[in-house]
Amino acid sequence: MSTTWHADPEALELYSAGHLDDVRASSLEAHLLACPHCRGAVAARVPRSQLDTMWNTIEDALDAPQPGIIELALLQLGVHEHVARLLAATSSLRLSWFLAEAFALGSAAFAAQHTAGTGAGGATLFLFLVLAALAPVAGVAAAFGPGVDPAYEIGIASPMRGDRLLFVRATAVLGASILIAGIAALALPDLDWTVTLWLLPALGLTLTTLAVATWLQPIAAACTVGLTWLVVAAASSVATTDPLAAFHVVGQLVSTLAIVTSVLVLAQRRSAYEGRIPS
Amino acid sequence: MSVPAVEIIDVHKRFGRTTALAGLSFDAPAGITGLLGPNGAGKTTLLRMAATVLAPDIGQIRLLGWDPSLSDERLAIRRRLGYMPQEPGFHRSFTAFEFVDYIAILKEMTDRRTRHDEVRRVLTLVGVDGVMDRKIKALSGGMRRRVALAQALLGDPDILVLDEPTAGLDPEQRLRFREIVSERAGDRTVLLSTHQTEDVAALCPRVVVMLDGSALFEGTPKELTDVAAGRVWLAPERSPSARLSWRNPEGAHRNIGDAPSGADLVAPTLEDGYLLLVGQRAFTEEEVA
Amino acid sequence: MTVRADGDDTLLAAVATGDREALAELYHRHAPWLVLRLSRRCADPGIVEEVVQDTFVAVWRGAARYRASGEVPAWIWGIGIRRLISRLRQRPAPIPRMHAHDTMVSAEDEVLISVEHGDLGAALGRLSPELRAVVQATVLDGLTTKEAATLLGIPRGTVKTRAARARRELREALA
Numbered sequence: 001m002s003t004t005w006h007a008d009p010e011a012l013e014l015y016s017a018g019h020l021d022d023v024r025a026s027s028l029e030a031h032l033l034a035c036p037h038c039r040g041a042v043a044a045r046v047p048r049s050q051l052d053t054m055w056n057t058i059e060d061a062l063d064a065p066q067p068g069i070i071e072l073a074l075l076q077l078g079v080h081e082h083v084a085r086l087l088a089a090t091s092s093l094r095l096s097w098f099l100a101e102a103f104a105l106g107s108a109a110f111a112a113q114h115t116a117g118t119g120a121g122g123a124t125l126f127l128f129l130v131l132a133a134l135a136p137v138a139g140v141a142a143a144f145g146p147g148v149d150p151a152y153e154i155g156i157a158s159p160m161r162g163d164r165l166l167f168v169r170a171t172a173v174l175g176a177s178i179l180i181a182g183i184a185a186l187a188l189p190d191l192d193w194t195v196t197l198w199l200l201p202a203l204g205l206t207l208t209t210l211a212v213a214t215w216l217q218p219i220a221a222a223c224t225v226g227l228t229w230l231v232v233a234a235a236s237s238v239a240t241t242d243p244l245a246a247f248h249v250v251g252q253l254v255s256t257l258a259i260v261t262s263v264l265v266l267a268q269r270r271s272a273y274e275g276r277i278p279s
Numbered sequence: 280m281s282v283p284a285v286e287i288i289d290v291h292k293r294f295g296r297t298t299a300l301a302g303l304s305f306d307a308p309a310g311i312t313g314l315l316g317p318n319g320a321g322k323t324t325l326l327r328m329a330a331t332v333l334a335p336d337i338g339q340i341r342l343l344g345w346d347p348s349l350s351d352e353r354l355a356i357r358r359r360l361g362y363m364p365q366e367p368g369f370h371r372s373f374t375a376f377e378f379v380d381y382i383a384i385l386k387e388m389t390d391r392r393t394r395h396d397e398v399r400r401v402l403t404l405v406g407v408d409g410v411m412d413r414k415i416k417a418l419s420g421g422m423r424r425r426v427a428l429a430q431a432l433l434g435d436p437d438i439l440v441l442d443e444p445t446a447g448l449d450p451e452q453r454l455r456f457r458e459i460v461s462e463r464a465g466d467r468t469v470l471l472s473t474h475q476t477e478d479v480a481a482l483c484p485r486v487v488v489m490l491d492g493s494a495l496f497e498g499t500p501k502e503l504t505d506v507a508a509g510r511v512w513l514a515p516e517r518s519p520s521a522r523l524s525w526r527n528p529e530g531a532h533r534n535i536g537d538a539p540s541g542a543d544l545v546a547p548t549l550e551d552g553y554l555l556l557v558g559q560r561a562f563t564e565e566e567v568a
Numbered sequence: 569m570t571v572r573a574d575g576d577d578t579l580l581a582a583v584a585t586g587d588r589e590a591l592a593e594l595y596h597r598h599a600p601w602l603v604l605r606l607s608r609r610c611a612d613p614g615i616v617e618e619v620v621q622d623t624f625v626a627v628w629r630g631a632a633r634y635r636a637s638g639e640v641p642a643w644i645w646g647i648g649i650r651r652l653i654s655r656l657r658q659r660p661a662p663i664p665r666m667h668a669h670d671t672m673v674s675a676e677d678e679v680l681i682s683v684e685h686g687d688l689g690a691a692l693g694r695l696s697p698e699l700r701a702v703v704q705a706t707v708l709d710g711l712t713t714k715e716a717a718t719l720l721g722i723p724r725g726t727v728k729t730r731a732a733r734a735r736r737e738l739r740e741a742l743a
Contacts, residue, residue: 016604022697022700023692025608026708039641043596054620058595063376063399082394085380085384086381153362157440158386159358160386
């Protein structure tokens with residue numbers, strides 16, 4: 001429409017300085033939408049340094065990783081940005097892991113709900129409690145180790161203290177697992193103490209796994225601890241008259257003992273996480 | 280006499296029944312040192328030790344004077360180290376930028392702005408800045424190697440450990456890689472392992488030849504070439520006294536070994552020297568067996 | 569590949585394929601006038617900068633969605649003004665002073681005004697600044713009542729009444 005006609009320099013000058021009156025300015029703006037020549041004329045009047053700074057910010061936004069949902073949630077909780085990024089790299093903190101865990105626990109809880117009062121009621125409840133207690137252990141295993149963390153070697157060679165990384169991730173895994181298990185537990189038949197019976201064992205097992213991981217590789221530690229406990233829990237449930245022996249008084253006391261012992265071991269042996277070497 | 284940048288002192292390492300390193304010793308000054316050797320020579324094992332990822336069973340290592348068996352000195356090394364493993368693993372769904380950013384966090388770069396600037400800097404250095412926001416699984420092998428090199432260059436480390444960095448790259452990519460490394464080297468310490476004698480000839484003022492877990496040779500590329508002086512000749516076909524022989528592009532046979540009198544001697548190359556050393560040892564073992 | 573000679577449409581298509589340099593060229597061409605135009609609607613330079621930055625990030629992400637349904641600059645303006653409005657919705661900001669109509673209209677200005685707006689331009693000049701701002705927002709910038717309200721920092725009802733008054737006055741002036 002107006003390609004052969006161009007705005008006069010005075011108008012452009014006034015416009016760039018912000019002093020052009022509204023009517024002429026509106027007119028000029030409509031013209032600028034269609035005229036590359038006048039756009040160029042006006043561009044010369046915007047400071048180069050300002051444009052460069054803005055472009056840098058744009059590039060940063062384009063390159064910067066898009067936080068996933070979980071990472072955004074963590075940032076909302078006040079977690080430092082670089083810690084949140086680290087956690088995002090943890091495979092077990094990806095959405096798929098959460099969904100798998102939620103599904104497993106949810107199913108177990110519903111099964112317990114449906115079989116309550118029947119002969120199988122004790123077994124399904126046992127199953128739920130076992131899963132809830134072992135979930136964080138599996139999560140810790142999934143977050144570490146050469147088979148799972150692809151950049152494992154580069155990670156070892158980096159200055160970040162191995163124990164710091166481990167604890168940050170383990171805390172996140174534990175927190176998330178407890179949250180999911182807690183929600184799933186609301187589907188249990190009796191909303192009494194039963195709902196929390198898995199909590200201390202979960203903490204105890206996770207901390208014991210971390211402690212054992214100062215000797216063994218994380219996955220080996222998780223398997224050893226998990227399987228041992230499972231066998232003991234099953235055996236105690238069969239041997240005694242109480243199917244949930246592993247979760248009742250004796251079980252809770254043992255869990256507490258495990259927590260205390262593990263904390264002491266970890267305090268002593270933290271540096272063992274440095275330079276963990278795959279054979 | 281100044282302290283060498285790298286000291287490897289009688290290092291032994293076994294994995295189960297396999298001996299990876301059997302009394303390896305050598306020194307390296309600042310600058311680029313190339314480790315040449317066939318598969319199984321122990322190059323990767325040694326480089327992992329240099330990267331503080333592995334500890335020797337017996338023996339000592341010093342990097343810029345620090346001892347990686349002491350935890351605080353190990354940390355000091357790691358703060359000045361860039362490591363590119365032989366098989367760099369990547370988080371599958373990360374973009375190139377995200378991956379290098381992750382490693383940057385592990386290298387204690389906590390401030391987002393400066394960290395992102397540094398990530399962009401190293402990615403531009405290796406020439407992948409155009410594909411920064413592509414997922415790694417969508418990048419070609421050559422590009423992935425460059426990303427792996429980029430993370431090693433984070434923070435401008437004083438020590439660079441590169442394990443077979445040019446493996447699987449085509450000649451043009453190898454050339455580009457050599458440019459990047461030689462530009463970076465300066466007076467930094469670079470330890471790199473390779474199969475390719477051309478890499479060593481082009482890049483490394485110092486060479487160590489390894490075989491079966493120990494060092495066969497330590498010196499300059501010229502000295503390695505001179506090992507084959509007077510021991511390379513051309514003949515119409517394979518010479519019976521040659522240790523190794525192969526057809527060259529012109530159709531004659533290049534022979535290495537003890538030249539018969541009157542043989543048509545030619546100037547040796549680095550590869551000749553290397554093959555003579557390595558072939559000799561392997562040959563001797565064959566004889567014994 | 570020199571992107572400099574390409575038209576905006578071509579550049580935008582290249583941006584949709586992930587061409588960073590094409591975006592840089594589009595930025596070079598369009599960021600300056602966008603800064604100026606947005607500055608006339610928001611007096612806070614920090615906000616204007618943020619909005620321009622967000623706009624080009626949005627251009628990068630949404631390039632594939634551009635259907636050559638209008639000119640590229642108009643499309644970019646649409647993104648920009650809407651970004652500004654949603655930004656102002658979160659946090660109201662100072663609005664630039666209205667510039668009174670200059671009673672001395674030169675011959676060149678006559679051309680300028682009449683080329684774009686015809687007699688409308690002169691009639692617009694005779695409106696009060698508040699009415700003119702509403703006309704500019706709703707008619708020239710193409711905003712909805714709600715958007716115009718956020719931009720100008722006035723209630724929606726006020727936008728409607730002023731728009732109605734402006735329409736009446738303009739109709740009388742052009743009659």
